[in-house]
Amino acid sequence: MTQNNRCASGGRIDRSRTLRFTFNGKSYEGFEGDTLASALLANDVRVTARSFKYHRPRGIVGHGPEEPATLVELDGEDASGNRPATTVPLRDGLSARSVNCWPSPEFDIGGVNQLLSRFIPAGFYYKTFKWPNWHLFEPSIRKAAGLAAAPAQPPSSGHFEARHAHADVLVAGAGPAGLKAALKAGRAGKRVFLADEDSEAGGSLLNCDLSIDGQPAMGWVEAAVLELRGMANVTHLQNATVWAYREHNLLIVNERNPDQGSIIERSWRVRAGEVVIATGATERAMVFSNNDRPGVMLASSVQAYFNRWGVIPGKRVVLFTNNNSAYAVASDLIAAGVRVEAILDSRSCVPQAALELVPEITVQSSTVVGDVRGHKGVKAVKAVSSSGSVNWIECDLLAHSGGWNPTVHLWSQSRSTLRFDEDLAAFLPYQPVQNCTAVGAAAGQLTLDQIIDGGEELAYEIEPLWRVDLPGQRGKAFLDIQNDVSVSDVHLALREGYDNVEHVKRYTTGGMGIDQGKTGNINIIGTVAMQKGVPLQEVGTTTFRSPYTPVSFGAIGGLREDSVLFPYRHTPVTQWNKDNGAVMYEAGARWRRPGYFPQQGEGLQDAVNRECRAVREGVGVYDGSPLGTFELKGRDVPQFLDFIYSNMVSSLTPGNGRYGLMLSDDGLILDDGVVFRLDEHRWLVSTSTGHADSINQHMEKLLQTEFPDWQVMITTVTSQWNNATICGPRARDVMQALGTDVDLSPEVFPFMSFRDGTVAGFPARIVRVSFTGELSFEVNVAPRHMAELWAKVIEAGAPFGIQPVGSESSHVLRVEKGFLSLGHEVDGTVDAYDLGMGWAMSKKKTDYLGKRSIQLRREGKATRRELVGILPEDHNRQVPEGAPLTPGGRKEATEGLVTACVWSVVNDRWVGLALLKNGHSRHGEIAHVRLKDEVIPVKITKPVFHDPDGKLLRS
Amino acid sequence: MMLIPCPFCGKRNESEFIFGGAVGADRPDPNSVNDAEWVEYLTVAPNPLGPVQERWWHARGCSEWVTIWRDTRTHDIVEAPDDSE
Numbered sequence A: 001m002t003q004n005n006r007c008a009s010g011g012r013i014d015r016s017r018t019l020r021f022t023f024n025g026k027s028y029e030g031f032e033g034d035t036l037a038s039a040l041l042a043n044d045v046r047v048t049a050r051s052f053k054y055h056r057p058r059g060i061v062g063h064g065p066e067e068p069a070t071l072v073e074l075d076g077e078d079a080s081g082n083r084p085a086t087t088v089p090l091r092d093g094l095s096a097r098s099v100n101c102w103p104s105p106e107f108d109i110g111g112v113n114q115l116l117s118r119f120i121p122a123g124f125y126y127k128t129f130k131w132p133n134w135h136l137f138e139p140s141i142r143k144a145a146g147l148a149a150a151p152a153q154p155p156s157s158g159h160f161e162a163r164h165a166h167a168d169v170l171v172a173g174a175g176p177a178g179l180k181a182a183l184k185a186g187r188a189g190k191r192v193f194l195a196d197e198d199s200e201a202g203g204s205l206l207n208c209d210l211s212i213d214g215q216p217a218m219g220w221v222e223a224a225v226l227e228l229r230g231m232a233n234v235t236h237l238q239n240a241t242v243w244a245y246r247e248h249n250l251l252i253v254n255e256r257n258p259d260q261g262s263i264i265e266r267s268w269r270v271r272a273g274e275v276v277i278a279t280g281a282t283e284r285a286m287v288f289s290n291n292d293r294p295g296v297m298l299a300s301s302v303q304a305y306f307n308r309w310g311v312i313p314g315k316r317v318v319l320f321t322n323n324n325s326a327y328a329v330a331s332d333l334i335a336a337g338v339r340v341e342a343i344l345d346s347r348s349c350v351p352q353a354a355l356e357l358v359p360e361i362t363v364q365s366s367t368v369v370g371d372v373r374g375h376k377g378v379k380a381v382k383a384v385s386s387s388g389s390v391n392w393i394e395c396d397l398l399a400h401s402g403g404w405n406p407t408v409h410l411w412s413q414s415r416s417t418l419r420f421d422e423d424l425a426a427f428l429p430y431q432p433v434q435n436c437t438a439v440g441a442a443a444g445q446l447t448l449d450q451i452i453d454g455g456e457e458l459a460y461e462i463e464p465l466w467r468v469d470l471p472g473q474r475g476k477a478f479l480d481i482q483n484d485v486s487v488s489d490v491h492l493a494l495r496e497g498y499d500n501v502e503h504v505k506r507y508t509t510g511g512m513g514i515d516q517g518k519t520g521n522i523n524i525i526g527t528v529a530m531q532k533g534v535p536l537q538e539v540g541t542t543t544f545r546s547p548y549t550p551v552s553f554g555a556i557g558g559l560r561e562d563s564v565l566f567p568y569r570h571t572p573v574t575q576w577n578k579d580n581g582a583v584m585y586e587a588g589a590r591w592r593r594p595g596y597f598p599q600q601g602e603g604l605q606d607a608v609n610r611e612c613r614a615v616r617e618g619v620g621v622y623d624g625s626p627l628g629t630f631e632l633k634g635r636d637v638p639q640f641l642d643f644i645y646s647n648m649v650s651s652l653t654p655g656n657g658r659y660g661l662m663l664s665d666d667g668l669i670l671d672d673g674v675v676f677r678l679d680e681h682r683w684l685v686s687t688s689t690g691h692a693d694s695i696n697q698h699m700e701k702l703l704q705t706e707f708p709d710w711q712v713m714i715t716t717v718t719s720q721w722n723n724a725t726i727c728g729p730r731a732r733d734v735m736q737a738l739g740t741d742v743d744l745s746p747e748v749f750p751f752m753s754f755r756d757g758t759v760a761g762f763p764a765r766i767v768r769v770s771f772t773g774e775l776s777f778e779v780n781v782a783p784r785h786m787a788e789l790w791a792k793v794i795e796a797g798a799p800f801g802i803q804p805v806g807s808e809s810s811h812v813l814r815v816e817k818g819f820l821s822l823g824h825e826v827d828g829t830v831d832a833y834d835l836g837m838g839w840a841m842s843k844k845k846t847d848y849l850g851k852r853s854i855q856l857r858r859e860g861k862a863t864r865r866e867l868v869g870i871l872p873e874d875h876n877r878q879v880p881e882g883a884p885l886t887p888g889g890r891k892e893a894t895e896g897l898v899t900a901c902v903w904s905v906v907n908d909r910w911v912g913l914a915l916l917k918n919g920h921s922r923h924g925e926i927a928h929v930r931l932k933d934e935v936i937p938v939k940i941t942k943p944v945f946h947d948p949d950g951k952l953l954r955s
Numbered sequence B: 001m002m003l004i005p006c007p008f009c010g011k012r013n014e015s016e017f018i019f020g021g022a023v024g025a026d027r028p029d030p031n032s033v034n035d036a037e038w039v040e041y042l043t044v045a046p047n048p049l050g051p052v053q054e055r056w057w058h059a060r061g062c063s064e065w066v067t068i069w070r071d072t073r074t075h076d077i078v079e080a081p082d083d084s085e
C-alpha cells in the first residue's frame, strides 16, 4: 500500500527521498521530513494503538508532544519505549511497535478488559492494594499495568553528553513570538540561547497557511532564522526541548541528534539572565461519548498534517468546535478538495467572520457531538442540537477543537503564578517569580496579528465547553485518553470525597503519564468546577513539574556512568597489587584496595588464613595510604583538639601520639583515630578512610563558624604521605634489613611515638601505631617513593616470609584484638561506655563535643547494648555478621546483634563481636543467635581474643 | 540548582557546595543550661516559611563556610532581615 492519503504536492517533505519503515511488522514507505505519525496517516493506518486500561482501539490524535494515544516502542538502534509517534522522526529502516497490545492493535487479546470496565473504576489501585492481601492481585496487575518495556540493551554506538552555557536571554520556542524576541535581543548584542523542540523553526506557522504583509509567513520565518545565523552572539538549536526551569534561572535543554554525528542526545544546562517563554499554545480536546475512536483528531493536527506533511487523514470530515480556530482548518481542507460534511459549533451564535471563511458549508450552531460510531474508525457522528434534534452524519474523520491552552509549563515550573482568564477560558501567566516573561500564544496572544505587525489571522473567540452533557448519554467520554480516565471516573472521585484537583489527579490518574494531560487536563478542571459549581480559578491547576516532555535517562546521565560517575582513588601500589593477583575491593571513599592475595589454588579463606598467620607468627605488610590525615598548625590547636576529641589530647608531648574518639554534640561517635604532636605547634590527625572528607568538613565548620578567632590552620595531607605498614613479630628485622638511621629499640622508640629519618634511603616518618595488635612500623614516604619502597619491603621481607595483607585479613586481625570498626560496632546508637571505652571520656575537661549529651543519656534508666566477644559453642560454626541475638533464641524482640565473626588463626576457631543488652555483666553466659530456621548458642566473653594485655604491640 | 555567592569565588553552582544546615541558636554553655534547654539547642532547627540563615561549605571550591540568607519560598538569596542579629 502506498501513501493513499498523501497529496501530490505541498508540505515540508522531500518526495524525492523515500524512507522505508515497519510498524507492527508491516512494511510502509514515507518521505524525508515525515514523523512516524504522518507516515502512518499517509498510509491510512487508522488503528495505531490500544488503550492502557480497556484496550480500546485508538488512532493518532495529535501531531506533536501533546499526542495522548499512539505510543510506540522502537527497536534496534533506536531502542526506546513510550515514544509518541508524533515526535519520532522517520528514518530509513525504522522499526516501531504499538505499546499495550498483543498480538496487534487490530486484534488485541486484552480488549476483553472493555467488558470488565465497570470493575476497573477510579481509585482501583487504592481499593485493591489493601486488606486482605493485595499480593493476590499484584502479578496480574503488574503484567497489565505500565506501558512499554525498557530497552534490553543500551545503544551500541554513540553517546550522550552534557554541556553548560550562559546566556543573557534564553528564548524557549522558535515560533513567531520566540523568533521576534530572539531577533530583538540578538540585535541588541545580548548573548541569546534560542531552543525549540521541533525539527525546524516556525512553531504554529509550520502547520497553517498564514501570511505576514501579504507574503507567506514561512518566508518571514526563514528570513529571521537567516539573520540569527549571522549573529555570533546567538546560539539557535532545533530538536532541542527546554524541559525544566529550575532555581535561579537554570534551564535544562535536551538536544536530540545534534550535528547528525555520534552524539545521541546532548543535555544543556543553561544559566540565563532573563528567560523568554515563547512556548506557544496547545489545542485541547472536546469531551463527548466515544471521543477516542480512531479518526477523532484535534482540528489543528488535521490542519498540520495537511499543510506540513501533505497528508489528508480522511475523505469526509466533520468538525466540532467551540471557537473560531476550527474554521481556518475547514477552509484549508476545502481548498485541498476535501469534503467537509458539516461544522458543529456548540456556540449559539457563530461570528460572521468565521462563517465567511466557509461559505459553502453547513454550520450547525448550538450543536454538539452526542456519539461516534465506528469501532476501528469513525463511520458516523451523531449531531445533537440544543433543541434536542438529532441527525447522524456519515464521515471518516472528526476534527475537534475545545479551544487553546497557552503552554505555561515552563512558566509554572519557575513557580510563577497563573490566573484564569474568562475571555480566553484558559489559564494565563500572571505574576513572575523569577526573571522571566511569557510572550505570544504562551501569554494568551492566540492570533498572529497580536504577535507580529502585518500578520493576519481570524480573531479567536470561544465559549468554553468542558464536556458534552446530554441526558441519557451512553458510551465513555474520555477526559484523559492515555490513562483511560472518563467523566464518570472524575464524578466517582468527587463522590468519594477526593475533591481537590491534586487528589482527583492521583485518584483517577487523569493527567499523568507520558503526555501529562496536555490536551485533557483543562477539561478535568472544568468538569470538577461544573460538578462543584465553582469557577475554574477556584479549582486551580495541578502542579506543573519537570520534565515538560519525557527525557531519556541517557541524556540526564550524560557521560557520567560507571567509573566516570564517581572515579576510584588509587595508591601507587595498585599496579603491584594487580600484578600480584590481588582481588581488588572498594574500600571507603572510593579507594580501591586489595581484598586478599590468593596464591595458586587458594580460596578466599585459605589466603586470609595464610596472611593472618604471617602477621601473627612472622611478618606482613599492608598499604595504609588511604587513611585520612590532616596536619593542624597554630597556637590554638591544643584547645581545639581537646574540644573535638572526647579524651585529653593537649597533654601530649612532641613526638608522641594518642588514640581518641571524636563525638558529635549529640553524643554520637563520629570517628576514631590517632593524633600525634609533631612539634610545639604542629599536630597530625588521622581519621578512618571513609570519614576523611566528613571530618574535614566538621573541623572546618567549627573553626570558621564557631571559633573564627582561634588560630588553627588545617591542611589535608592524605595524599602527601603514603605508607607501608610492616607488622608482626619479625617487623623489626625487616626494618633493619631495609636499612634505617632510626634506632628502633623499644626503649628509645616506644609504641605511640614517631621518628623522622630515612628508610631504604628514602626520607621517611616512622610511626609506631598498630591496627593488628602486633609490633608495627608505619613507614610514611612521599608518594613518588611509595612504589619503590613497597618493592624494597617485599624484597627485604622475603627471607622472613613477608606476606602482603589485604583488607579481609585486616578485618580478622582487628576483630581478634577487639579493635573497633565504624559501621560494624559503631552504628550511631552506641556510646563509648557501651564499647567499654569509658576511659576515653575525659572527666577533667569541663566541656567537649558530646559530653553533655552523653551525660544526659547516661542519666536515663534505659538498658544499653554493650560490646562483647562471642564464641560459638560449636567451634566450627560461623555466625553471619548482622545476625540477631534473641532471649533464649526464641522468636522475640532482639536483644542484640552480631557485628563481626571471623576465623581466628591464633584460636583455631570462629570468634566474633556482638552488641548485646547488658552484655558487660553477662560474661560467661550463653547467648543465642536466632536465624530463620536455626538457633546458634554462643558464649559471651570479653571482646578480645589475642594478647589481652597488649604486650605484643608494645614490644 | 541555585547560585550561591562565595565571598572569594563569586556566584557558584550549588553542586560545588555541601549544605551545612540552618543556623540555629549559639551553642550554650553546656554546664549552665538545664536538660530541656540543651535538647532544644540540639534538636530544634529553624524552619521558617521565608528567609532563613543557613551555611554552605564551598567544598569543591575554596573551602570557605559561607553563611547566607535564603528565602525558602522562592530560593532567592536575600539580605539579612532587619530584625536579625
Ligand SMILES: [Zn+2]
Residues within 6 Å of the ligand: B006, B007, B008, B009, B010, B058, B061, B062, B063, B064
Ligand atoms: Zn569559594
